[in-house]
Amino acid sequence: MxxxxxxxxxxxxxxxxxxxxxxxxxxxxxxxxISAPKDVPIYRKEVYLQIQxxxxxxxSAEGVDLLKGLMK
Amino acid sequence: xxxxxxxxxxxxxxEDKIITMDKGMIGFPELVHFxxxxxxxxxxKEFSIMWLQSMDDGDIAFPVIIPSTxxxxxxxxxxxxxxxxxxxxxxxxxxxxxxxxxxSQIDKMTSNLKAxxxxxxxxxxxxxxxxxxxYDVRFPVYNLIQGLKREKAGE
Numbered sequence: 001m002x003x004x005x006x007x008x009x010x011x012x013x014x015x016x017x018x019x020x021x022x023x024x025x026x027x028x029x030x031x032x033x034i035s036a037p038k039d040v041p042i043y044r045k046e047v048y049l050q051i052q053x054x055x056x057x058x059x060s061a062e063g064v065d066l067l068k069g070l071m072k
Numbered sequence: 073x074x075x076x077x078x079x080x081x082x083x084x085x086x087e088d089k090i091i092t093m094d095k096g097m098i099g100f101p102e103l104v105h106f107x108x109x110x111x112x113x114x115x116x117k118e119f120s121i122m123w124l125q126s127m128d129d130g131d132i133a134f135p136v137i138i139p140s141t142x143x144x145x146x147x148x149x150x151x152x153x154x155x156x157x158x159x160x161x162x163x164x165x166x167x168x169x170x171x172x173x174x175x176s177q178i179d180k181m182t183s184n185l186k187a188x189x190x191x192x193x194x195x196x197x198x199x200x201x202x203x204x205x206x207y208d209v210r211f212p213v214y215n216l217i218q219g220l221k222r223e224k225a226g227e
Contacts, residue, residue, distance in 0.1 A: 037153075038151070038153030038154075039153045039154060039156055039157065041154055041201065041202070043202050047186075047202060048098065048202065050186075050209055051098045051099070051184065051186065051187045051202055051209065052098050052099030053099075054171065054173060054184045054187070054209055054210070055097050055098055055099050055100065055134070055171060055184075055187075055200075056099060057173045057175075058134050058135060058171040058172060058173045058184070059132050059133065059134055060173075060174075061078070061131075062174075062176065063135075063173060063174030063175065063176075063181075064079060064133065064135060064174070066174045066176075066178045067121060067135050067172065067174045067178075067181070068079070070121075070178060070217075
């Protein structure tokens with residue numbers, strides 16, 4: 001992982017079209033501003049991981065077999 | 073397009089019925105081709121489980137439902153930009169699906185209302201996205217489904 005040090009108000013540019021700015025630093029929280037093309041989805045990682053986990057659970061063979069039984 | 077599937081045997085789906093998800097399902101970016109498998113005898117408006125069968129990996133099929141059949145006021149806010157690659161969406165060509173998860177106890181089954189799948193039925197392009205609305209990732213559906221079944225039986 002690339003680690004860069006930034007101060008409040010400083011930014012990073014990724015791939016010519018995504019800009020990440022440190023807006024505010026307060027204690028152990030920082031506020032980040034992201035300018036990206038609007039078709040680039042940006043999610044909080046914990047939410048993204050939760051959805052990924054649900055997708056993985058949805059395709060479990062055991063669950064699918066139970067479900068097929070229910071729908072008969 | 074042919075696929076050997078775990079649950080439906082060998083299937084051969086016409087190219088114009090293949091659903092393409094350029095970004096894949098969340099967590100499964102490599103799976104981009106799907107077939108929607110459903111019971112043709114059922115009315116589209118009626119509750120039923122359908123299957124989003126991966127054509128790239130026959131072992132993978134996502135059980136899905138039309139969420140409005142169990143949550144009539146389901147109306148997530150969908151970012152126009154995220155769905156813009158799907159082309160022009162109208163109420164007539166848009167299909168909204170949500171995945172269903174069944175744990176070992178079937179009465180604990182849930183649907184993920186937080187991450188619907190939007191399909192443009194005209195060009196068969198689809199995307200799964202995460203909505204900002206306060207919808208449940210594990211919305212319990214078993215009792216609702218049983219209720220609907222009883223309603224139908226009592227008709």
